Amino acid sequence: KLNMLESKVIQTRCEKEIFIEEKSNININGFRSLDKNIPFYELMIGLDLMRIRDDEYYGTKKSYVSVRISEDLQSLFVLEPDVQSIFAIKNKQEKEAAIELIQYLLVDSQTFKQVVSEMIGNLKKENVVNGFEVKEAKAKLAVLERLLNVSDEDINFTIRRENIA
Structure with a gap:
């Protein structure tokens, strides 16, 4: 059988940003636990996007989206990170396309x-010793397990939708 790779394309004014659905193109990091100032768990999802400009390969770029998860793990909030945001310099339509990609990723993507x-498996193998690390690992585990089961209704996009460009 044909084994076609899934890909998603965001068409911007000057180029196509192509997400090819492979594990190596998805990166989850920057986990932050609740603290008294920020009552959310937070993590960063990085995607490697291939860039095509004038039908020429233009290299890849890493684009990020920031995800906050409520303390009760019920709601997910998708925000723009400060750097390398997947929403940066995009107009309204282009942002909508990026939003669609993130929604697909969180809800439907088997690769994600x-x-x-795999992160859950690795975390469970880790040897955590002191109390703080144990608490942190438990929180991270709960958040990662939550990410395995996200529905469209769970996600709130808090993206500035105005036209920047």
Whole structure:
């Protein structure tokens, strides 16, 4: 059978940003636990996007989206990170396309779920010693397990939708 790779394309004014759905193109990091100032768990999802400009390959770029998860793990908030945001310099339509990609990733992408499952497996193998590390690892585990089961209704996009460019 043909094994076609899934890909998603965001068409911007000057180029196509192509997300090819492979584990190596998805990266989850920057985990932050609750603290008294920020009552959210937070993590960064990085995607490697291939750039095509005038039908020429233009290299890849890493684009990020920031995800906050409520303390009760019920709601997910997708925000623009300060750097390398997937929403940067995009107009309204282009942002909508990026939003669609993030929604697909969090809700439907089996590849994303594989990446999360591997992280869970690695975390469970880690040897955590002191109390703080144990608490942190438990929180991270709960958040990652939450990411395995996200529905459209769970996600709130808090992206500035105005036209920047």
